[in-house]
Amino acid sequence: MLPLPAFEWVSPGSLDELVRALGESPGESLLLAGGTDLLPNMKHGLFAPRRVIGLRRVRELRGIAETPAGGLVIGGGAPLDRVATDPRVMARYPALARAAGLVASPQIRRMGTIGGNLCLETRCVYYNQTAFWRGALGGCLKKDGPTCFVVPQGRRCVAAMSADTPAPLIAYGASVELVSVRGTRTLPVAKLFAGDGVKNNVRAADEVLTKVELPPPAERLFSAYEKVRSRAAIDFPLLSIAAAAVLDAGGHVVELTVVVGALGALPRVVRGLEITRAAPLSREAIDLVAEAAHTQCNPLSSLGAEDWRKDIVAPVVRRALAGLAPSRIAG
Numbered sequence: 001m002l003p004l005p006a007f008e009w010v011s012p013g014s015l016d017e018l019v020r021a022l023g024e025s026p027g028e029s030l031l032l033a034g035g036t037d038l039l040p041n042m043k044h045g046l047f048a049p050r051r052v053i054g055l056r057r058v059r060e061l062r063g064i065a066e067t068p069a070g071g072l073v074i075g076g077g078a079p080l081d082r083v084a085t086d087p088r089v090m091a092r093y094p095a096l097a098r099a100a101g102l103v104a105s106p107q108i109r110r111m112g113t114i115g116g117n118l119c120l121e122t123r124c125v126y127y128n129q130t131a132f133w134r135g136a137l138g139g140c141l142k143k144d145g146p147t148c149f150v151v152p153q154g155r156r157c158v159a160a161m162s163a164d165t166p167a168p169l170i171a172y173g174a175s176v177e178l179v180s181v182r183g184t185r186t187l188p189v190a191k192l193f194a195g196d197g198v199k200n201n202v203r204a205a206d207e208v209l210t211k212v213e214l215p216p217p218a219e220r221l222f223s224a225y226e227k228v229r230s231r232a233a234i235d236f237p238l239l240s241i242a243a244a245a246v247l248d249a250g251g252h253v254v255e256l257t258v259v260v261g262a263l264g265a266l267p268r269v270v271r272g273l274e275i276t277r278a279a280p281l282s283r284e285a286i287d288l289v290a291e292a293a294h295t296q297c298n299p300l301s302s303l304g305a306e307d308w309r310k311d312i313v314a315p316v317v318r319r320a321l322a323g324l325a326p327s328r329i330a331g
Helices: 015-024 038-043 080-085 087-092 094-101 106-111 114-118 131-137 166-171 283-296 306-311 313-322
Strands: 008-010 029-032 051-054 064-066 072-075 175-180 183-188 208-214 221-228 239-247 253-261
Touching (some): 015 029, 015 051, 015 208, 029 038, 072 114, 080 087, 080 114, 094 239, 114 166, 114 208, 166 239, 166 253, 239 313, 253 283, 253 313
Parallel strands (some): 008 051, 029 051
Antiparallel strands (some): 064 072, 072 208, 175 208
């Protein structure tokens, strides 16, 4: 059994208390929501914070509420299971509900939160190991060493994002709120991530992700989420695809967004999809989008099987797009 390191435990009862506690020692504190990722990482010696701040008692973080315009605000501490089963999320943002419902196992979804999933640590076969294993190798660029074993000559860590919810949130145009003693800032989910596996998000050490806001869904918005993993349950994604399309009454594309996750440190929005606008979402159009995604996505071996993972990008994109509005797709 791997023990936890010693740390000071702080359990604030309100958002104000939380922000103050985090501001007191931001470089030495870590936030614990469900703990489904943080605690194993601490046991593996990847983190040894002086202080751990628990979010369980901060009720302001746990709600799901409608906005006046018809969107939704989801608290950063809302459990993934609640996000997956909330009738409003299921009806308006089904790709998000599906993504949240595919995270790990039912037990983990009841503990893990949407804010924690958005801020999930990147993963790598050389990083997510015990301290003994890493010590035998000499440490990697992300932890205790000067070398990236995936790209030995590289100067940037290529550990991969392994969260499910970012891709659909980006496809829906969602934003997040970050709060600290310095103030509040809001940014699109797409801008939350950076292309460095050591720290792949822009949340500062003294900030807490308090909420996710989804804009009201457009009329005739269709969306889908597909996930590939080694086992049918529990595993992190080896590839994830979120697609969102606004179609007119005739099935022609008004707007189409495809987001690919789990292949790098940040989700990738597929470029060049303007070619589908004002055209039917036909099988030919789907093939064009799938080929664009395949061309633009180049996974590295941070999670293994990079050639296979690239090969399946196109068929999984086709599956996601075919699931948007099947009756509207021409032969």
